[in-house]
Every structure is written in C-alpha cells, then in structure tokens.
Amino acid sequence: MATSPKLLEFLSWAKEKGVISDIQVQDIPDKGLGFVTKRNVSRDNSIVAYIPYSILLNATKINRYAKEKAPKLEETFNALMACLDGTSLKPAVDAKFNKLKKEYESLRPIFNKWSKVEDAGGHDVVTFEHFRWADGVFWSRVLSFGSRFQTIDSIEEDLDDFHLVPFLDFANHSLTPYARWEIGAEGVELILTKDDSLEPITSDTEICISYGDKPNSELLFVHGFTLSDNPWSAISFPVPFYDDDELAKAKLIFMQYHGIKHLVSLTRKKGGAELSHDATRAMWICVLSEEDGVKFKMNHNDPSHPIDLFIGNQIIPTLDVFDNVINSMEILPVIEFRVMESVLENVEYLLSHLKQTNEQVLKMMEHGRNSRELEYVRIYREDEYKFLEFAVEDFTRKRDALMVDDVVQRFTQ
Numbered sequence: 486m487a488t489s490p491k492l493l494e495f496l497s498w499a500k501e502k503g504v505i506s507d508i509q510v511q512d513i514p515d516k517g518l519g520f521v522t523k524r525n526v527s528r529d530n531s532i533v534a535y536i537p538y539s540i541l542l543n544a545t546k547i548n549r550y551a552k553e554k555a556p557k558l559e560e561t562f563n564a565l566m567a568c569l570d571g572t573s574l575k576p577a578v579d580a581k582f583n584k585l586k587k588e589y590e591s592l593r594p595i596f597n598k599w600s601k602v603e604d605a606g607g608h609d610v611v612t613f614e615h616f617r618w619a620d621g622v623f624w625s626r627v628l629s630f631g632s633r634f635q636t637i638d639s640i641e642e643d644l645d646d647f648h649l650v651p652f653l654d655f656a657n658h659s660l661t662p663y664a665r666w667e668i669g670a671e672g673v674e675l676i677l678t679k680d681d682s683l684e685p686i687t688s689d690t691e692i693c694i695s696y697g698d699k700p701n702s703e704l705l706f707v708h709g710f711t712l713s714d715n716p717w718s719a720i721s722f723p724v725p726f727y728d729d730d731e732l733a734k735a736k737l738i739f740m741q742y743h744g745i746k747h748l749v750s751l752t753r754k755k756g757g758a759e760l761s762h763d764a765t766r767a768m769w770i771c772v773l774s775e776e777d778g779v780k781f782k783m784n785h786n787d788p789s790h791p792i793d794l795f796i797g798n799q800i801i802p803t804l805d806v807f808d809n810v811i812n813s814m815e816i817l818p819v820i821e822f823r824v825m826e827s828v829l830e831n832v833e834y835l836l837s838h839l840k841q842t843n844e845q846v847l848k849m850m851e852h853g854r855n856s857r858e859l860e861y862v863r864i865y866r867e868d869e870y871k872f873l874e875f876a877v878e879d880f881t882r883k884r885d886a887l888m889v890d891d892v893v894q895r896f897t898q
C-alpha cells in the first residue's frame with residue numbers, strides 16, 4: 486500500500502529526531518493508521534520502538550515555548566488553562582460540545598489578535614471546527630503518565646500528566662494487545678510483551694497496545710470507535726436525590742468536600758452489575774434521611790472544612806469511618822434495599838428511554854449503513870441496551886432478595 490507523502494514526511498522527521506523503530510506504520514482497515522510487524526518477531530519483552538523525551542509535547546513544554554517564542558501564544562495558553570480550571574469531562578457529548586463552544590468563544594478574540602484576523606479578510610483564522618478537531622486529536626492520542634511518575638527521574642517535565650508522544654501514537658487499541666508502552670530512561674518505549682508461547686508473531690501482524698479497560702461509551706466519547714466484543718460495560722447517571730430531600734444541598738456539599746463523584750457508575754462484573762465503591766457511598770448518602778439519625782452541620786466560617794456529618798451522635802471525619810458506621814448500622818439491609826430500589830428505578834428509566842429512541846435512530850442510521858462511525862455508534866447502542874437489560878435483571882434480583890430480609894420487613898411495614 487502506498488504511503489502518503491505526509492506520513493513519509495512525518496516518519497523522516499521522527500527519524501531525524503531520534504525515533505528508533507523496528508516496526509512499520511501503515512493503513513489498517515477501519516482504524517486509520519497503525520503498527521505492523523516487518524518480519525517474524527518473538528514476544529520477549531523486546532523494545533520495538535523508542536521515542537526520545539525531547540519530542541514529547543506536554544503543557545510545560547508548550548508553556549515554555551510560548552514564553553520564549555510566542556508571547557501571544559502564552560496568553561492563549563493561560564486563557565485555555567483558566568477555561569479548563571475546575572471543569573470535569575462530562576460524559577454527555579452535548580455537555581462537552583457546550584463547554585468547547587464556551588472555551589472557543591472566550592479564546593476567539595485572542596486567536597484573532599494572535600493570528601491577525603485582518604490579514605484573513607476578517608474571517609476567523611482558528612474556527613470552532615479547528616478547535617474541536619484539536620480537542621479531539623488531543624484526547625484521542627494523549628498518554629497519561631500518571632501513576633508512573635515515581636519511576637521517572639530523568640524527565641524534566643515530570644509534573645505533567647498528559648503527553649503527546651509522536652510515533653507511538655500510531656498504536657491502535659486491542660483487548661489482546663501484543664505490546665505495551667513504558668517510560669524508559671530517556672524516552673518512551675514500545676515493548677513486545679513477553680508471552681510463554683514460543684510462537685513468533687509473524688510478519689505483517691498488527692501490533693496494538695491497550696488503552697485500558699474502557700467500556701464502549703468511553704471509547705466512543707474519547708477515541709471515536711467501539712469494539713463489538715468489548716467485555717467492559719458501564720453506565721452512569723447523576724446521584725438520584727429524592728425530590729423532597731431537604732438534605733440534598735448539604736449532601737452535595739459533603740460529597741464535594743470528600744471528593745465523592747456526583748455521578749453513579751455501574752460496571753459489569755462477573756455475573757452481575759456492580760456499583761463502584763465511590764458510587765456505593767454516593768448512593769448511601771443519597772438514601773439516608775434525618776429519620777435514620779443523619780445530621781449535617783454547616784461550618785459557614787470555615788471554607789476549608791465547610792460541613793460535618795453526624796450519624797447518631799457520632800461525627801464522621803473520614804470516608805473510612807463513614808463505611809464502618811454504615812456497615813455496622815442495624816438498618817443496613819434497609820439502606821441497601823433503598824439503594825437497590827433507587828438504582829433499579831434509574832436503570833429502568835434509562836432502558837425505556839433507549840428503547841423509545843432506538844427505532845427512530847436505527848432507521849435514521851440505515852441511510853449511512855456503510856459509515857464506519859455509524860457502525861461504531863450502532864455497536865455502542867446495542868451494547869448499552871444489553872447492559873441495561875442485564876442491570877435491570879440483576880438489580881431486580883438484588884432488590885427482591887432484600888425485600889424478604891427480616892430487618893427490611895420490620896422497618897418497611
């Protein structure tokens with residue numbers, strides 16, 4: 486297959502900058518570009534590509550470049566950081582779209598000042614489309630060095646979490662990858678993971694890495710593709726406070742103070758759908774009431790410690806204490822029963838909503854049957870549908886089991 490001039494230019498730039506590789510970059514059906522082996526290779530922890538730190542892109546580097554070479558870029562960069570401050574990536578595309586739109590609008594004057602809009606006949610030089618494209622490229626290609634920081638001393642920019650790693654970012658995702666990336670002494674390495682089978686990987690085989698155990702919703706949101714055989718499923722919804730819950734505001738402040746997410750996430754685990762630890766705590770807080778002995782005390786004069794929670798007469802200073810107290814309450818089965826009921830109500834609602842829209846959306850999608858993107862969306866919808874059905878079944882079972890519990894019977898009569 487012919488290699489595009491742009492790719493050739495990039496590869497020669499990468500080589501000149503010190504990238505060493507024993508692997509080929511080429512078109513992979515339905516995935517864009519990717520890595521394939523040039524010959525038979527063994528799965529023996531050998532390095533097949535090496536990318537020196539000097540060519541990685543991260544916030545510190547762009548900031549330094551901005552300071553030295555482009556003061557206007559620095560202005561833009563600072564404004565961008567300010568826009569990102571305090572935001573969290575919301576799972577919904579429209580929320581993301583609105584956020585980007587706002588960011589773009591606040592940066593637009595700076596872009597235009599920076600790139601001289603008059604010279605472009607009054608047209609925006611950086612359009613919203615460009616901005617969205619850049620955001621998509623960034624999030625779908627960036628690597629988080631995160632927890633691996635401890636192992637590096639040699640990177641100057643070791644405060645940054647996110648790095649764009651040229652060349653390595655041709656690696657596609659697989660559930661059964663042959664390779665992984667690692668932080669080496671002076672660069673990032675692509676390594677063929679050791680395997681007990683003595684079978685070599687034959688020539689022309691695609692070499693993928695894993696982007697992590699991500700459900701299709703996340704793969705689609707961040708990377709724009711889905712896997713039909715993805716074993717990871719997840720669904721999230723906002724913490725479902727009761728309409729008449731007078732403690733809702735205090736509960737939200739408490740959750741924020743203790744870093745508990747306001748989204749409840751359910752994941753697929755062997756034989757069932759499970760709440761994460763964080764989501765379990767969020768749901769406990771959600772269903773507890775004053776009648777259960779719960780009280781909040783606002784500390785208006787202390788913004789660093791805005792709220793205290795009491796259960797009975799006990800103050801709850803940490804989440805570990807919270808877990809212990811809840812787990813030792815006599816009414817624990819009642820709390821769990823309420824949690825199951827509330828989760829069930831939410832997954833039933835999500836399922837019925839998906840059902841309602843499915844017919845129309847799937848018909849609409851018929852028109853673009855050959856589009857790769859639509860096929861990914863179809864896989865996602867099907868996956869979500871199955872997971873929701875599964876979650877409804879599982880939570881119905883769990884709720885029904887709790888319904889006959891002695892304590893629940895006693896307290897709900």
Ligand SMILES: C[S@@+](CC[C@H](N)C(=O)[O-])C[C@H]1O[C@@H](n2cnc3c(N)ncnc32)[C@H](O)[C@@H]1O
Pocket residue numbers: 515516517518519625626654655656657658659707708709710711
């Ligand atoms: C880090 S890049 C990998 C290189 C990319 N294929 C390219 O052409 O430059 C990530 C993007 O590759 C594509 N991709 C990665 N793994 C894929 C897979 N298993 N199936 C389909 N597309 C995939 C997605 O478009 C994703 O956003």
